[in-house]
Amino acid sequence: MRILLVEDEPKLARLLRTGLERADLEVDLATDGAQALERASTASYDCLVLDLNLPVLDGYAVSAALRQQRVHTPLIMLTARDAVEDRVRGLESGADDYLVKPVDLDELVARVRAQIRRAGRYTERNERDQRDVVDREGLLFDPVERTLEVDGRRVELSRTEFALLRYLVEREGRVCGRAELLAAIWGRGPDASASILEVYVGYLRTKLAAIGEPLSITTVRGLGYLAERRR
Missing domain, CATH: 3.40.50.2300 (Response regulator)
Known part of the structure; x- marks a missing residue:
């Protein structure tokens, strides 16, 4: 190596x-x-x-x-x-x-x-199985380029942003607890903290706003975060 x-x-x-x-x-x-x-x-x-x-x-x-x-x-x-x-x-x-x-x-x-x-x-x-873009009802995720595209509008995501957004979208409509998200995205490393999670949710909200806010990430007080499609 x-x-x-x-x-x-x-x-x-x-x-x-x-x-x-x-x-x-x-x-x-x-x-x-x-x-x-x-x-x-x-x-x-x-x-x-x-x-x-x-x-x-x-x-x-x-x-x-x-x-x-x-x-x-x-x-x-x-x-x-x-x-x-x-x-x-x-x-x-x-x-x-x-x-x-x-x-x-x-x-x-x-x-x-x-x-x-x-x-x-x-x-x-x-x-093996993720070379193709994943289409989740109009949300196009490219796991190789780490991008999200909606109606021709495209935004690039960091490795962590992509993983976090993908996790939330796959559980759309369900509240994901902070501990659950930290364990899934950051594991048990030293950077796994509620403040880091909050910062990355903020990054995602900004990038989603840049492509027309196709979905919202709502803070559920005392519980975690909820991803919902904009209607």
């Missing part, structure tokens, strides 16, 4: 690289955001481990640019910033996971392997 490690601090880069290589992972190193973007855009990697504070381009910019280029390689963001808004910004820029420094090497290796396993299952499932 081939990893791209992006870290500009030499001592930490050596430490992280050694830990990953001891876990039998092949590691390439980039030391600034522009170099990382070029390598990740042109070479095949199983996972990207990306520092946030980088020369030339920061981690947010690198992550967002890769996703715009349809590079869906699993991406773990590393940063000393631990505020919820920083985690949300990192995830929304396209990161699949977010680790706060100082990083435990065993946890980093475990997170890398988990992201690679998850991506493998996703790719295998797509190749």
Whole structure:
């Protein structure tokens, strides 16, 4: 398994690289955001481990640019910033996971392997039976491009937005509890919190409004969220 490690601090880069290589992972190193973007855009990697504070381009910019280029390689963001808004910004820029420094090497290796396993299952499932667009009564979901289209109006969704919206639409008319949604979309990871869920519901409402609000996501106080088709 081939990893791209992006870290500009030499001592930490050596430490992280050694830990990953001891876990039998092949590691390439980039030391600034522009170099990382070029390598990740042109070479095949199983996972990207990306520092946030980088020369030339920061981690947010690198992550967002890769996703715009349809590079869906699993991406773990590393940063000393631990505020919820920083985690949300990192995830929304396209990161699949977010680790706060100082990083435990065993946890980093475990997170890398988990992201690679998850991506493998996703790719295998797509190749087997999800290559076609899913039509749910006029709502067209493309699981490969991660888009939603309604009456010719199309909106792109992040990996998390797509998973959350798909889950809600498949249970249209039923209240989905917060704990249920967190477990289904985020699992038991550190980013599974009610505040993160609320933020992503807000993102979805904005994107649905941009294509004519084909359905609503209503907050049911004390319970969770309800997706309903607009009549």
